[in-house]
Amino acid sequence: MRGVPARPTGSVEVITGSMFSGKTEELIRRIKRAILARQRVQAFKPRIDDRYDAHRIVSHEAVSVEAVAVGTSASIEERVLDETDVVAIDEAQFFDRGIVEVCDKLANRGLRVIAAGLDQDYLGRPFPPMPELMAIAEEVTKVHAVCAVCGGPASRSQRLIPQATTVLVGGAESYEARCRGCFEPRDVPRTEF
Ligand SMILES: Nc1ncnc2c1ncn2[C@@H]1O[C@H](COP(=O)(O)OP(=O)(O)O)[C@@H](O)[C@H]1O
Ligand SMILES: Cc1cn([C@H]2C[C@H](O)[C@@H](COP(=O)(O)O)O2)c(=O)[nH]c1=O
Ligand SMILES: [Zn+2]
Secondary structure, three states: OOOOOOOOOOEEEEEEEOOOOOHHHHHHHHHHHHHHOOOOEEEEEEOOOOOOOOOEEEOOOOOEEEOEEEOOHHHHHHHOOOOOOEEEEOOHHHOOOHHHHHHHHHHHOOOEEEEEEEOEOOOOOEOOOHHHHHHHOOEEEEEOEEOOOOOOEEOEEEEOOOOOOOOOOOOOOOEEEEOOOOOOOOOOOHHHO
16 A cells, blocks of 8 residues: 655654753753664754853753754754754753744754743743744643742742843852742842843
8 A cells, every 4th residue: 555655754842831840851851762762863052051061951950961052043953964853952042033943944854853941031921932932833841840939830930139131041049930929020129120
């Protein structure tokens, strides 16, 4: 019987949630499983995120994998090799809007694209370009941290220092995970705005 012509089916998977929710751990888990399945994986991170290591994706628990740090979504597209099966991207919220089209194109070429990133900023607003990335994804996984105040499931990132720019790279010294009830989006002193 003549079957459907063999054509690799690509896809976009998004892993999202607040800070400390395990997005990077889940991304690394998927990367490791793909490598075990002998798939060729390329991992990328935004150059701006130099918190733990410039050339590795590193979780808050210090689990890490090798990655290429790039400045723009176009650099990801340029660097993807013909033989690559899986493209993994961490901190996708730090990329320009072009990341949506790049992920879409790669998936249309038959690649599996896995992108992890924050869904909300420190004020609880959708963090572009994550909403658009989630819209074009085949699969969205929302993970939760533990609320630093009440111990419930946390969906928000509470900024602890008075800085009112959307982008502020940092870890536990500047942010904690909070649930909806404990989140105080206006905790930053107004004079600092
Ligand atoms: N409030 C918290 N809730 C859950 N995990 C936390 C919390 N604070 C620190 N962690 C640690 O962070 C790890 C998750 O790190 P990571 O995958 O880098 O998260 P994300 O990428 O979502 O910021 C957890 O395994 C845990 O050890
Ligand atoms: C809420 C929020 C976070 N950031 C920064 C802080 C960290 O550098 C990353 C998130 O890292 P994680 O792997 O999810 O822990 O984003 C920011 O710049 N602006 C914000 O509003
Ligand atoms: Zn709470």
